[in-house]
Amino acid sequence: MEDADRAAATGNVIERLGNRIANVVERWMPSPFLFAIILSYVVFAVGILVEGQGPTEMVQHWYDGFWVFLTFAMQMVLIIMTGFVIAYHPRVNDALQRLATIPNSSKQAVVLVGVVSMVLAWVHWGLSLVVGAIFAREMGKAAYREGLTVHYPLLCVAGYMGLGLTWHWGLSGSAPLLLATSGNEFIELGVIDEPVGTGATIFSSYALALTALSILFAATVLSLLTPAAERSREITAYIPESELFESTADGVDDDAADDRTPANSSAGGRVPAERIDNSRLLGGGIALTGVAVIGWEFATNGLAALDLNVLNFGFLFAGLALYTRPALYRDRFGDAADAAAGIILLFPFFAGIQGMMSGSGLAETMAEGLLAVSTTETFPIIAWLTAAVVNLFVPSGGGEWIVLGPPVLEAAQEVGVPVGQATIAYAVGDAHTNLLNPFWALPLLAITKIRAREMFGYAVTMLLALLPFLAVALLLLPY
Numbered sequence: 001m002e003d004a005d006r007a008a009a010t011g012n013v014i015e016r017l018g019n020r021i022a023n024v025v026e027r028w029m030p031s032p033f034l035f036a037i038i039l040s041y042v043v044f045a046v047g048i049l050v051e052g053q054g055p056t057e058m059v060q061h062w063y064d065g066f067w068v069f070l071t072f073a074m075q076m077v078l079i080i081m082t083g084f085v086i087a088y089h090p091r092v093n094d095a096l097q098r099l100a101t102i103p104n105s106s107k108q109a110v111v112l113v114g115v116v117s118m119v120l121a122w123v124h125w126g127l128s129l130v131v132g133a134i135f136a137r138e139m140g141k142a143a144y145r146e147g148l149t150v151h152y153p154l155l156c157v158a159g160y161m162g163l164g165l166t167w168h169w170g171l172s173g174s175a176p177l178l179l180a181t182s183g184n185e186f187i188e189l190g191v192i193d194e195p196v197g198t199g200a201t202i203f204s205s206y207a208l209a210l211t212a213l214s215i216l217f218a219a220t221v222l223s224l225l226t227p228a229a230e231r232s233r234e235i236t237a238y239i240p241e242s243e244l245f246e247s248t249a250d251g252v253d254d255d256a257a258d259d260r261t262p263a264n265s266s267a268g269g270r271v272p273a274e275r276i277d278n279s280r281l282l283g284g285g286i287a288l289t290g291v292a293v294i295g296w297e298f299a300t301n302g303l304a305a306l307d308l309n310v311l312n313f314g315f316l317f318a319g320l321a322l323y324t325r326p327a328l329y330r331d332r333f334g335d336a337a338d339a340a341a342g343i344i345l346l347f348p349f350f351a352g353i354q355g356m357m358s359g360s361g362l363a364e365t366m367a368e369g370l371l372a373v374s375t376t377e378t379f380p381i382i383a384w385l386t387a388a389v390v391n392l393f394v395p396s397g398g399g400e401w402i403v404l405g406p407p408v409l410e411a412a413q414e415v416g417v418p419v420g421q422a423t424i425a426y427a428v429g430d431a432h433t434n435l436l437n438p439f440w441a442l443p444l445l446a447i448t449k450i451r452a453r454e455m456f457g458y459a460v461t462m463l464l465a466l467l468p469f470l471a472v473a474l475l476l477l478p479y
Helices: 002-009 013-028 030-050 053-067 070-089 089-098 105-121 125-146 152-164 174-180 206-224 256-258 272-277 280-305 310-323 326-359 364-371 380-395 397-414 420-435 439-448 452-476
Strands: none
Touching: 013 206, 013 452, 030 053, 030 326, 030 364, 030 380, 053 326, 070 089, 070 280, 070 310, 070 326, 070 397, 089 125, 105 152, 105 174, 105 206, 125 152, 125 206, 125 439, 152 206, 152 420, 152 439, 152 452, 174 326, 174 397, 174 420, 206 420, 206 452, 256 364, 256 420, 280 310, 280 326, 310 326, 326 364, 326 380, 326 397, 364 380, 364 397, 380 397, 380 420, 397 420, 420 439, 420 452, 439 452
């Protein structure tokens, strides 16, 4: 409370607002797992009251939904784990440590972490989530070493900004990639006649301009949110100094790992089995084969080749190409399992919520109610708000799109809005409210050692600050 009182009398308006919201959220926000449980009860009750479903029916919808998206859940876990493995490669980690020495002010530190997170999210949201978390931690460490006081909760929010803004209309965006996939659900339902290529979504001038403007605006807000040193809590308020500097890098040097001598090895070196496990020839050969397959896919099909399976395949073999040793790559995947553990636990619960919303008709009722008041001019804003509201309950971009995509695209075609524009507008809303729901922040929380309630006040402030900007951008940007 003392921090809030001091901030109330000093700093700019945005900083004071962020401090007040952070204080409230830190006192009241539940853990991510309890957040999911509470939302389950909320949707259960609304399904009964609004859709007239019985309690037994809602429980059945909940149970049925638990396992509907297992394939998609595995795709999401692979995105996180392949991104984690690449981000924790020692050379990538060393680059982040060097990058963390560039800022000479707290504002520069926060903005740099945010920009890196948002740019990387456009490339690969899993890589952004992990690199953003590692970079936030490394920036906090570098600032502490240099005597620069930077507010650590805001650094963590900056590392999460890619998931809260740019990811869903980038290269790993679920909605545009699902539309680009041959034989997708929307073709089977008759909503569209053929796949919608990424040239109409991700690589459209509409989406690219939105990306550039969003990064610029968010970086400005992050700068304004950054509190002065006397109102900041640095990294050692959350991670003990003894733990913070217990190792020189978060990653494990692959060359050092190669020098380890197993207990069952002979004095002269590794036994044959160990040599095979760590063979650069075998690992590098299969990695190059995988990379060549991806190259062939794009050479043959162009940007239309990009979908979730191609993305995961590419990053899986890109990581192996970085490490080359099969045994070391397997070990790094073991480390990545911790970062994905929270997602694995919570995904079935949010899938259960999805099952209740879909099975009861609640999701379509919400979507149709919002879309019914849209016009050609306002449709992008309505699509954004539709996704934003539903994402609070079901933070799964692809899972939501499977349910909400048909009514959104049908309404878009009725009012004459291009399918690509409708998809991007929807994607903006789905990403935006990740700044309120802590589901996708779980890997970041594990890496940064901060609790959701300690950082999400600033995430909520970013969400509110983005509202007028996104409304104007979606309304005025030409497609």
